[in-house]
Amino acid sequence: MTRAASGRAFPWDAVGLIVLIAAAAVAPDVLRALFGRASVSYLSIVTNALSLAILALSWDMLARTGQLSLAHAAFYGAGAYTTALMLRHLELPMWLGIPAGGVVAVLFALLLGSMTLRLRAIYFAIATLAFAEVLKSIAHHAPTAFAGGNAGMNVAPLFRPAFVAGEMERWEVAFLRNEAYFYVYAGLLALTVLVSMALQRSRLRHAFTAIRTNEDVAGVMGVRPARMKLLAFMLSAAGVGMLGAVEAHRIGSVLPDQSFAVATTVLALVTPIFGGLYTTLGPIVGALGLSSVQELLRRVFDDGYLIGYGVVLVMTILFMPRGVVGSIGYAWRKRGSGPSRAAPSAAPGSDAAGAPTRAASDAPADDPRAEAGGDA
Amino acid sequence: MIDPTLVLQALVSGILAAGLYALVSVGLALAIGVIGIVNFAHGEFFMVGAFFAYQLFVSFGIDPIVSLFLVAPALALIGAAIYASTIRFVLKAPELNQMLLTFGLGIILQNLALLVWGGDPRTIAGIPYRSVGFELGPISVGLVPLASFLISLALVLGLYWMLARTATGRAMRAVAQNRVGAALVGLEVNRVYLVAFSLSALLAGIGGVMIAVIQSPTPTIGLAFTLKAFAIVVVSGLGNIRGVLFASLFVAIAESMVATLVPNGDTLRNAVFFAIIFVVLVWRSRRIA
Numbered sequence: 001m002t003r004a005a006s007g008r009a010f011p012w013d014a015v016g017l018i019v020l021i022a023a024a025a026v027a028p029d030v031l032r033a034l035f036g037r038a039s040v041s042y043l044s045i046v047t048n049a050l051s052l053a054i055l056a057l058s059w060d061m062l063a064r065t066g067q068l069s070l071a072h073a074a075f076y077g078a079g080a081y082t083t084a085l086m087l088r089h090l091e092l093p094m095w096l097g098i099p100a101g102g103v104v105a106v107l108f109a110l111l112l113g114s115m116t117l118r119l120r121a122i123y124f125a126i127a128t129l130a131f132a133e134v135l136k137s138i139a140h141h142a143p144t145a146f147a148g149g150n151a152g153m154n155v156a157p158l159f160r161p162a163f164v165a166g167e168m169e170r171w172e173v174a175f176l177r178n179e180a181y182f183y184v185y186a187g188l189l190a191l192t193v194l195v196s197m198a199l200q201r202s203r204l205r206h207a208f209t210a211i212r213t214n215e216d217v218a219g220v221m222g223v224r225p226a227r228m229k230l231l232a233f234m235l236s237a238a239g240v241g242m243l244g245a246v247e248a249h250r251i252g253s254v255l256p257d258q259s260f261a262v263a264t265t266v267l268a269l270v271t272p273i274f275g276g277l278y279t280t281l282g283p284i285v286g287a288l289g290l291s292s293v294q295e296l297l298r299r300v301f302d303d304g305y306l307i308g309y310g311v312v313l314v315m316t317i318l319f320m321p322r323g324v325v326g327s328i329g330y331a332w333r334k335r336g337s338g339p340s341r342a343a344p345s346a347a348p349g350s351d352a353a354g355a356p357t358r359a360a361s362d363a364p365a366d367d368p369r370a371e372a373g374g375d376a
Numbered sequence: 377m378i379d380p381t382l383v384l385q386a387l388v389s390g391i392l393a394a395g396l397y398a399l400v401s402v403g404l405a406l407a408i409g410v411i412g413i414v415n416f417a418h419g420e421f422f423m424v425g426a427f428f429a430y431q432l433f434v435s436f437g438i439d440p441i442v443s444l445f446l447v448a449p450a451l452a453l454i455g456a457a458i459y460a461s462t463i464r465f466v467l468k469a470p471e472l473n474q475m476l477l478t479f480g481l482g483i484i485l486q487n488l489a490l491l492v493w494g495g496d497p498r499t500i501a502g503i504p505y506r507s508v509g510f511e512l513g514p515i516s517v518g519l520v521p522l523a524s525f526l527i528s529l530a531l532v533l534g535l536y537w538m539l540a541r542t543a544t545g546r547a548m549r550a551v552a553q554n555r556v557g558a559a560l561v562g563l564e565v566n567r568v569y570l571v572a573f574s575l576s577a578l579l580a581g582i583g584g585v586m587i588a589v590i591q592s593p594t595p596t597i598g599l600a601f602t603l604k605a606f607a608i609v610v611v612s613g614l615g616n617i618r619g620v621l622f623a624s625l626f627v628a629i630a631e632s633m634v635a636t637l638v639p640n641g642d643t644l645r646n647a648v649f650f651a652i653i654f655v656v657l658v659w660r661s662r663r664i665a
Contacts, residue, residue, distance in 0.1 A: 068472065118661040121471065122414065126610040129603060130654035137647030262599060266479060273476040304491035306483055313480030317473050318465055 016281050017193055024186040028179040037171045043178040045295055047250075050185040053287035054243045055264065056271035057192050060283045061199060062236035063272065065229050066212035068121070071112060071128035072268040074135045075105040075237040077260035079244030081139060084153045084254040085146075094156065098245045105241020106234045108135075113233035117226050120215070129265070136260035152255035155248045158184070181250050188246065189284075192239040196280040199235070208232060209278075240268075274316055276325030285325050381514040382636055390632030391625065392521040395528030396583055396590075398624035400601055401608040402532050402617055403579035409615020410552045410572040413463055414474045417482035419602030420489075421577040425451055425584025426593045427489055430498045440500060440589050444527075447581050455577025459570050467569070482598060489595035497592035506589065524586040531579060536617050548572055552615065607653040627652055 027046060031039035055072065062069050082104040083097025116127050142149055161176035199205055207228050210218035215225050248254050275286020293312050297305040320327035400422055407415045428447045432438040438446070458481060466474050500506075508519040539545035550558040551568045559565045587593055608627065612619025630652055631645045638644060 063472075068475075115658045116661075119657060122606075122610055122614070123657055123661070126607050127654055127657040130607060130650035130657070133603075133650035134647055134654060137644065137650075140643065141647075262603070269472075270476055270479055273472050277472065304487055306487040307491070310480045310483030310487065313483065314462060314477055317469070317477040317480070318462065321466075321469055321473055 012281060014197075016284070017190075017197065020193070020284070021190060024183075024190075028175075028182055032175065037169075040171055040174045040178055043175065043182055045291070047178065047182045047185050049288055049291035050182070050189050051243060051247060052267060052271055052291055053284045054185070054189050054192050054239055055268045056275070056283035056287050057189075057196055057280065058236045058239040058243075059268035060272040060277060060279075061196055062232045064199070064205075064208040064212060064278050065225075065232045066120075066215065067116075067229060067232065068125045068269070069128045069233075069236070070125045070265050070269070071132045072236075072240055073260045073262060073264040074112070074128075074132035075108060075240040076244035076247075076264050077132075077135060077139065077254075077256075078105045078108050079241035080155075080248035080254045080259040081147065082241070083245040083248050084148075084155045087155060088153060089146075094158065094249075097249075098242050101245030102238045102242040105237040105244070108241075109233040109237030110230065113230045117229060132260060132262075132265065136256055139256035139260060148254070150256065152253050152258070154253050155251070157252060158246070158249045181246075184246055188239065188242055193280060193284070195235055195239070200280060204228070204231075212278075270313065272323070274313065274323055276323030276327070276329070279325060282323055282325040286323065289324055378637060383633070385515045386632045386636035387629060388515055388517060389521070389636070390629030392517070392525040393632060394621075394624040394628035395525035395532075396586060397604065397608060397628055398532050398621050399528040399583045399586075400580055401605040401612075401620045401624060402535055403576040403583075404602075404605045405609045405612070405615050405617060405620050406535070406548075406572050406579075407576040408609060410548045411463075411467065411569045412552075413467065413573075414471050414478065415463075415576070416475055416478040416602055416606075417458075417485060417598075418478075418576070418580055418605055419598035419600065420482045420485035421451055421455065421580035421598075422584040422587070422601050423489060423593065423595060423598035424454065424485060425581030426588040426597070427493055427498070427584075427595065428581070429585040429588040430493075430500055430593075433500045433503075439503065440585055444582060444585050447585050448578050451581030451584075452574040452578040455574040456570055458577070459573040463573060464566060464569065482602070486595055486598055493595055495594060495596070497594045498588075499592040500588055503589065520586075520589055524590060527586065528583070531582065532617065532621060535575075535579070539617070544568075544571060604649065607650065611653055611656050 028039075028043060031042050031046075035042055055076070059069060059072055079101030082101040083094075086092055086097045086100060087094065112128065112131050116124055119127050139147065140150055144151065147153065157177070159177050159180040161173050161180070163170065163173045199208070207218070207223045210221065210223050211225050211228055219225050244259065248259070251258075271286040271290055272283040273286075274290055275284065276282025290309075290312075294305075294309055297308040301308060316324070322330055400418070403421075404415060404418045407413050407418065425447050428450060429440050429443040432443045432446060433440060462477060462481065466477050469477075505519050510517050510519070510522075537545075539549055547558070547563050547568045548571075550561075550563060551565055551572075555565055558568070584593075587597070608620060608623045609615075612623040627649050631648050634644050634648045635642045
């Protein structure tokens, strides 16, 4: 059963990865050849999409254990503030801030994760949200001399391409800078994808699915929920922490409201649901899809284009409840295999697209009061 | 030394502020407890209520007190329309789907409001009673916060009474306990949900009218109130109205105490609120097991 499921599901992930890497390698030059000067802004749009993909895929890795985090802004902000603080107070190479951001985010994840181990569903979500909001307040109230307080801190850019008069045009400086950032983001995304695929190929995938479906039963069957949940938490935070650090350099500053924005948390959650949960491909497709939708709407409608964005989200849930990738995969399997329809239903745990609906709906949604202990 | 009158003043302000928290949270508790829908657009109903009150005042000079009676049915209608067009299709869907759907609805409502009213804070200026206050010994009480507290309290208690005593309320509780069983004994589950969702939006809308008088809202206040209401509802055990009242009182008084007694404490309100929520959730989960 496992072999059949992996034989069906994994080549798509591998193909997707190869296509992505190939596309990433040539993307800047293709854009430049096609659009010339305009490629500068196109490149930064694509980079934003990659950033969203890293965020979404990281969030999804944690969600695979059934933990719906609303704390990803905290990991992002922790990464951003780490690199900014190192830059300000330590005489170290700038690049070290990025792995350090990841490490600090992992430590926060360990702290938060071990405190929230017993909380489930919406209780977990609200506790993580509260944690992130408290961190934001701490950033607001940090002593100005140490971490900037309300005013935040400036962060030096990672790249300063030099302008060579006569040999290049002005806009090419911006292009070179954006190109360099693009490769950093693409590399970070590749790293996140590799971690995600490694998780999906290993036995951990089944452990995560078991915990998501029913934590108590998973525990009885020999999975260690606490250990698995913490592992997922740390892996998820690592990528987001590094992303926050890189993004701080790209934006040029850290600010409490910007680095710990609730919007980061919301996007981290919205994108994988849109694309398809509990897969590697889903969050990436979700990120590319949502970024394209947003950019298109912005160009067409200008003011109030986010209304259209909201409409797209609503329509997706109403008509593609499994997300884009999940729904396409589901339709494909239904159509392609009349006789072998028994296969997916016989293995709900290993069915990437079918599992979320079943796993998540039965426990928390039908009985919202099913807390760890129940209340008076 | 801490001045005792300051503490008393903070206590009174906290209690008065708790009314609005309770009102907004109780509406959300209804949506979660009765319908089982994780509604992340709840705060947008609140925001829409505030801007309806503002527009009624600016366009027709209608006093916010009168607006209460106009905004309430309007929000009930909007709630019913949203339920009928979207929410009822995701009742059995996973929580995450409900979250994405209601986030989407929230984005639509918020950006519609931004399109209509722009991003600047809007004030209902020139109502005579806005700055009226009473001096009760050493402490002062504003008329508007007091009135909003009393209205909120009346509505929350009214809701409690309705759920306990009326046929509609009993139907809601029955549906909340067991949707299949309720349908089997002849309740029209979908209609009960529709009423509950309208009521939820209505309560938030009334809260919005009051915030329009108390503060100067922008179209982006919704999410903050959604998150706070969620925190209160979750801490009080999802759908427990007495719990919502108690939790609202507790966090509002704590916020007010810190804002008054700690230097520069006004900016610490959110930190206090969410720190309490976090500690309560984590502590309770440990104690239970």
